[in-house]
Amino acid sequence: MTAATRVPAASRPRLVGRRPGLALLRLLRLELRHNAMPWVLPIAIGLFWLTTYRKGVAMPPLWNLRAAGLQLGAQLDFAVPVTGAAAWMGSREARRRVTDQVTVTVQPRWARLLAPWAATTIWAMLAYLGCTAVLYGVTAHQASWGGPLWWPAAVAAASLPAFSALGFVLGTFLPGRFTAPLAAIAAFFVLTLSTELIHGSQSYWNVSPIVTGPWDLGPQAGVATFYPFLPDLPIAQVMFLVGLTVALLGTLALPAGSGGRALRMVAAGLTGAGLLAAGTAVGLAGTGTMDAHGMIAIPALHDAASDQPLQFTPTCSHTAIPVCLNPAYAGYLSVTATALAPLLSQVAGLPGAPTRIVQDAMIYQQDAGDEVSIRPRSPGDILSSPVSHLVLPDQTQGQTMTAGQLASTVITTYGLQLVARVTGDGPGASQAQHAVAAALLRAAGGDEVIVTQPTSGPCRGPASAPSTRRSGPGRECASQSVGAARGTPAAAAAERFDALSAPVRHAWLVRHLAALRAGLVTLAELP
Amino acid sequence: MNVEITSLTRRFGSVTAVAGVDLLTGPGVFGLLGPNGAGKTSLLRMMATAMPPSSGSLRLLGRDPGSYGARREIRRRLGYLPQNPGYYPGFTVTEYVEYFALLKEVPSARVRAAVATAIDRVELGDRRKSRLRTLSGGMVRRVGIAQAIVNEPELLLLDEPTAGLDPEQRVAFRALLRDLGQRATVVVSTHLVEDVAAACAEVALMDRGRIVFQGTPGALAARSGGQDPGDTPIERGYSAVLAQARS
Numbered sequence: 047m048t049a050a051t052r053v054p055a056a057s058r059p060r061l062v063g064r065r066p067g068l069a070l071l072r073l074l075r076l077e078l079r080h081n082a083m084p085w086v087l088p089i090a091i092g093l094f095w096l097t098t099y100r101k102g103v104a105m106p107p108l109w110n111l112r113a114a115g116l117q118l119g120a121q122l123d124f125a126v127p128v129t130g131a132a133a134w135m136g137s138r139e140a141r142r143r144v145t146d147q148v149t150v151t152v153q154p155r156w157a158r159l160l161a162p163w164a165a166t167t168i169w170a171m172l173a174y175l176g177c178t179a180v181l182y183g184v185t186a187h188q189a190s191w192g193g194p195l196w197w198p199a200a201v202a203a204a205s206l207p208a209f210s211a212l213g214f215v216l217g218t219f220l221p222g223r224f225t226a227p228l229a230a231i232a233a234f235f236v237l238t239l240s241t242e243l244i245h246g247s248q249s250y251w252n253v254s255p256i257v258t259g260p261w262d263l264g265p266q267a268g269v270a271t272f273y274p275f276l277p278d279l280p281i282a283q284v285m286f287l288v289g290l291t292v293a294l295l296g297t298l299a300l301p302a303g304s305g306g307r308a309l310r311m312v313a314a315g316l317t318g319a320g321l322l323a324a325g326t327a328v329g330l331a332g333t334g335t336m337d338a339h340g341m342i343a344i345p346a347l348h349d350a351a352s353d354q355p356l357q358f359t360p361t362c363s364h365t366a367i368p369v370c371l372n373p374a375y376a377g378y379l380s381v382t383a384t385a386l387a388p389l390l391s392q393v394a395g396l397p398g399a400p401t402r403i404v405q406d407a408m409i410y411q412q413d414a415g416d417e418v419s420i421r422p423r424s425p426g427d428i429l430s431s432p433v434s435h436l437v438l439p440d441q442t443q444g445q446t447m448t449a450g451q452l453a454s455t456v457i458t459t460y461g462l463q464l465v466a467r468v469t470g471d472g473p474g475a476s477q478a479q480h481a482v483a484a485a486l487l488r489a490a491g492g493d494e495v496i497v498t499q500p501t502s503g504p505c506r507g508p509a510s511a512p513s514t515r516r517s518g519p520g521r522e523c524a525s526q527s528v529g530a531a532r533g534t535p536a537a538a539a540a541e542r543f544d545a546l547s548a549p550v551r552h553a554w555l556v557r558h559l560a561a562l563r564a565g566l567v568t569l570a571e572l573p
Numbered sequence: 574m575n576v577e578i579t580s581l582t583r584r585f586g587s588v589t590a591v592a593g594v595d596l597l598t599g600p601g602v603f604g605l606l607g608p609n610g611a612g613k614t615s616l617l618r619m620m621a622t623a624m625p626p627s628s629g630s631l632r633l634l635g636r637d638p639g640s641y642g643a644r645r646e647i648r649r650r651l652g653y654l655p656q657n658p659g660y661y662p663g664f665t666v667t668e669y670v671e672y673f674a675l676l677k678e679v680p681s682a683r684v685r686a687a688v689a690t691a692i693d694r695v696e697l698g699d700r701r702k703s704r705l706r707t708l709s710g711g712m713v714r715r716v717g718i719a720q721a722i723v724n725e726p727e728l729l730l731l732d733e734p735t736a737g738l739d740p741e742q743r744v745a746f747r748a749l750l751r752d753l754g755q756r757a758t759v760v761v762s763t764h765l766v767e768d769v770a771a772a773c774a775e776v777a778l779m780d781r782g783r784i785v786f787q788g789t790p791g792a793l794a795a796r797s798g799g800q801d802p803g804d805t806p807i808e809r810g811y812s813a814v815l816a817q818a819r820s
Contacts, residue, residue, distance in 0.1 A: 068681045069675050069678065069681055072671070072681070072684070073672070073675045076664075076668055076671065076672055076675075080664060080668070142661055143657060143658070143659030144658070144659040144660065144661070145659075146618065146621070146655045146658075147654075147655060147658060147717075147720065148673075149622075149623050150622055150623050150648050150651060151673065151676035151677050152645055152676065152678040153676045305641070306641035306642065
């Protein structure tokens with residue numbers, strides 16, 4: 047052995063022309079060009095159009111509904127394909143048998159692996175942002191009030207790097223041609239099953255990124271319309287997803303040979319910090335409860351200012367009694383006012399009739415088990431109050447009605463409430479009150495209105511807006527009825543009273559309403 | 574000396590692939606001969622820092638690859654073509670070589686020129702925009718050589734580089750080897766002894782994990798006893814040394 051060989055050869059100049067940032071950008075450009083994600087993007091975009099966009103635009107143009115639909119739908123549409131694509135890219139070196147060639151290069155394994163992960167995530171993110179822009183753009187065009195809710199969109203956006211990292215790590219550590227499809231299937235089940243263990247509004251599983259609010263409540267049109275959108279849960283979800291992403295990416299540099307001691311220590315630190323952040327987010331989500339406005343409030347993240355009602359100028363109709371809706375519901379005004387106009391013209395100016403009808407917010411309360419009670423914010427119409435409170439059916443039912451269905455439901459709910467308020471009809475009322483109430487409802491709604499005897503039961507409330515009880519998304523019971531049952535003397539009197547012309551009916555009511563409300567008018571005395 | 578190996582051993586479970594190899598070599602083309610399973614690939618993978626030794630001493634370019642910093646510096650000046658090199662079929666020739674240039678931290682300003690030079694040296698200039706999936710096996714092997722030399726390595730390790738090359742390409746490749754050997758240490762593992770005879774200044778013959786001969790190709794040819802199998806003197810010498818080692 048030659049002694050001279052013990053002197054290391056001089057290192058090559060390290061700084062001349064060597065710009066690591068530029069090199070990484072060029073590496074990223076190559077990875078973007080040869081990434082698997084663009085091949086599955088048509089599937090993701092197609093799924094988005096089919097399952098998220100079409101459903102979204104079929105919903106009323108309310109930002110809260112569209113944003114919740116985006117958060118839930120876009121994640122399933124994009125997270126599953128990105129997991130598969132990332133797993134495919136993560137397993138690429140092993141599948142293509144280039145491990146030895148790339149292992150003996152200068153770039154640390156971590157930097158080398160982060161490039162294809164970043165490229166996969168960028169493609170998914172670009173497509174997701176494009177789809178979000180389209181949905182939000184259409185919503186902005188259709189919505190009459192409010193602005194985009196960015197937190198739900200941010201949760202969905204944060205889920206893409208997380209699921210991309212999950213798939214990439216699986217592909218890197220378990221390389222194989224079946225890893226990608228299995229990872230995608232696993233991601234789908236992880237997402238969809240993550241809500242199965244949620245009971246009530248307080249659950250650690252609320253951290254699941256597809257949870258958009260109290261899971262038992264389902265999508266609620268009235269949420270975040272009268273009160274600000276609460277970002278508490280989305281903040282915890284984003285924190286969880288970012289922590290998960292960091293932890294997963296950190297694990298890529300943990301195996302021996304991934305880099306120098308310092309790099310691996312940094313990776314271990316990042317993995318620990320990521321797990322800590324994710325764990326903290328889970329803990330925070332577990333402390334969240336449903337607030338009175340139907341959103342999840344997390345005490346540690348809650349801003350008390352969010353509990354103040356939103357300020358807005360209502361949109362009002364020009365009916366005999368103005369109907370004023372939250373401007374977000376301006377699209378409902380025409381149908382609502384048209385449906386109520388005949389009734390309003392009948393009762394306007396009568397003693398006890400309101401001078402203004404204002405849309406009311408709903409109050410939510412978690413009951414025992416999975417049940418949620420929903421009631422109007424205002425406890426009930428007070429006879430002396432000039433303002434009457436109206437709750438639109440879509441505020442609680444979370445679904446779209448046709449104009450005919452909406453008109454019919456407004457009459458059978460609010461119309462009934464208004465008639466009961468004016469005539470004093472309800473439990474214990476006289477037969478004449480039943481008859482007049484039935485006649486007014488018939489005159490207002492025609493044959494569409496079903497008039498029955500007042501019912502009793504757990505869902506019956508005072509003569510006001512309906513109260514609703516939900517037990518899991520979509521299930522409900524609601525009832526409130528006033529009037530006269532068919533075939534009874536009261537029904538016959540109602541038909542007789544209904545046959546009168548509107549001015550005659552109104553004139554009679556002006557003269558006799560006080561006596562009618564006092565129960566002093568008999569059926570025979572009705573004209 | 575760019576390669577200093579002392580008592581280098583590599584075991585895979587109960588199998589000893591490389592058993593106490595000693596080797597010294599400086600600039601020039603060094604041939605590593607041996608039958609299948611002799612341990613050539615394992616020795617080359619250790620020299621490429623792709624695999625750590627089980628025991629023994631290994632110094633490359635004057636550094637011990639056991640530490641990460643030294644290993645990075647060695648890798649910066651290393652080129653390696655594995656026995657069965659994989660590739661990314663969707664990449665073009667240029668992109669694939671550029672990919673490795675970037676991984677080898679070739680200075681950004683020099684990447685384009687270095688890639689073009691490497692591709693030209695393996696005579697694939699007219700196919701630089703072709704995707705790798707459209708190339709023949711021999712062309713892909715040349716792309717592998719291009720990625721190995723794109724950083725102008727001082728230590729170039731080639732495992733069966735002429736497999737799949739046609740005779741014309743092999744002749745050209747030998748010329749390239751001789752050219753590279755003027756500035757760098759080129760270790761070529763092969764079982765094609767005629768390649769060694771044509772291009773290498775020194776050869777080692779491995780069998781059962783050990784080096785059983787080290788010297789010039791001429792010295793290897795001279796070991797022939799005349800009765801040994803082979804068409805050329807060096808092949809007969811190869812057979813004679815192996816027979817002697819196994820006897």
